Structures are given as structure tokens and as C-alpha cells.
Amino acid sequence: MxxxxxxxxxxxxxxxxxxxxxxxxxxxxxxxxxxxxGSGSVAQVGGKTVPIEVDLIVRGLNVLDTKQLYARGFEKGGKTKVIIRNQPHGQIDIKSVEELPRTILVPQPDGSIKQLPEPDRSNSFSKDLRLTLAGKAQITDEGPVLGNSKVKIGMPIELDGFNYNFNATVIDVRLKEN
Known part of the structure; x- marks a missing residue:
């Protein structure tokens, strides 16, 4: 056979x-x-957890009434959900919220340029904000990690809450040693 x-x-x-x-x-x-x-993210292996503060800037947030934005916890002492690179991190504390004044550059007769406050416009719904978020991050050789995503200056972060969802850009990352 x-x-x-x-x-x-x-x-x-x-x-x-x-x-x-x-x-x-x-x-x-x-x-x-x-x-x-292996289980878990490679970025989390061997890192220690430390407090972190992340400064964000929001340019041109279109909002009718900023009081409505602040009414549901989007204020100093509140919390917001953070999404980094489409990966939800969870909630993080809002340490401060500052509305930045809008300015314009005005040429002067001597050829210099002066930065002056933008004239009030009745239909201006665009706001600039500076936010500081505080939480805990793991420190790796490549930098701080929130959730499973590295946090670096220049990267976009999505903020989500009861009555808002918008993107901000990281402008500073500060680590607080224990």
C-alpha cells in the first residue's frame, strides 16, 4: 500500500x-x-509613576458662551476625559483654565510692529485657551507616558466632556518628583 x-x-x-x-x-x-x-504596552515596562502637569493651548475654539463651557466641570478643580492618539486615557484633573486675550499686530509709523488687543467684535465666537492638566504618568527612557501613549510637546490631545469635545496642543510637560 x-x-x-x-x-x-x-x-x-x-x-x-x-x-x-x-x-x-x-x-x-x-x-x-x-x-x-508579553502583556501590556512596551512603553510601560520598567517605568516609575510620578505626578505630571501638561500645559495645553487651544486656538480658535468656537463657542457661543464660555459660561456654558465652564458650567459642567470644565474649570479649575474639575475633571476632563483625555484621548491621546485615539486611545482613551480616562479622566484627568484640570489644574487651571485661562482665556487668552486676542491680539493683533499693528504696524507703527516708524516701521516697528506693536501687539495690541483685538477690538471687540460683536460676532467673535472664537476663543483661545491655555489649560493645565495634572495627573500621574509613567516615566520611561523615551519620556512620560499617560495611559499607553507618550506625551510630548507639539502633540494633539482630545478633551471630551459633558458639553464639549475639542483638540488642544501640548506646549509644556512638567514632571513633579515625589
Whole structure:
């Protein structure tokens, strides 16, 4: 009796392709359950947790009434949800919220430029804000990590709350040693 017959069956009973598929499935199952690999984010391995403050700037936030924005916890002492690179981090404390004045550059007769407050406009709904958020981050060789994402100057962070959802940009990261 031949090991493989004319129809490609092993010992006349099992198709070789079916046997190969079953072996691949078994190897995948063994690989998943016997050798699962490391768990967690690579960025979190070996880091210590320290308090962190992150300064954010929001340019051109279109809002009708800033009092409505501040009415539901978006204020000093409140909390906001933070989303970094589409990964939710959770809630973080709001240490301060400052509305920045709008200014314009005005050329002077001597050729210099002077920065002056923007004239009041009745239909100006665009606001600039500076925020400071405080929380805990893990420190790695590549910098601070909030959740599973590194926090660095220049990166966008999404803030989400009861009546708001907007993006801000990191302008400063300060680590507080214990």
C-alpha cells in the first residue's frame, strides 16, 4: 500500500491539504495559549509613576458662551476625559483654565510692529485657551507616558466632556518628583 495514493490522500484516508490546515490551526492555538508573549504596552515596562502637569493651548475654539463651557466641570478643580492618539486615557484633573486675550499686530509709523488687543467684535465666537492638566504618568527612557501613549510637546490631545469635545496642543510637560 502506497503512503500517498493517486487522489492525494495519506494512507488512502486523509487528504494532505486538510492535514496541513489542521496542523496550522493547532500551531496557532499552541502559539496563543502556550507562548502568549508579553502583556501590556512596551512603553510601560520598567517605568516609575510620578505626578505630571501638561500645559495645553487651544486656538480658535468656537463657542457661543464660555459660561456654558465652564458650567459642567470644565474649570479649575474639575475633571476632563483625555484621548491621546485615539486611545482613551480616562479622566484627568484640570489644574487651571485661562482665556487668552486676542491680539493683533499693528504696524507703527516708524516701521516697528506693536501687539495690541483685538477690538471687540460683536460676532467673535472664537476663543483661545491655555489649560493645565495634572495627573500621574509613567516615566520611561523615551519620556512620560499617560495611559499607553507618550506625551510630548507639539502633540494633539482630545478633551471630551459633558458639553464639549475639542483638540488642544501640548506646549509644556512638567514632571513633579515625589
Amino acid at each position: 502506497a503512503i500517498i495514493d493517486s487522489k492525494g490522500r495519506l494512507f488512502g484516508k486523509i487528504n494532505i491539504l486538510d492535514l496541513g490546515a489542521v496542523l496550522v490551526i493547532l500551531l496557532v492555538i499552541v502559539g496563543i495559549f502556550i507562548f502568549p508573549g
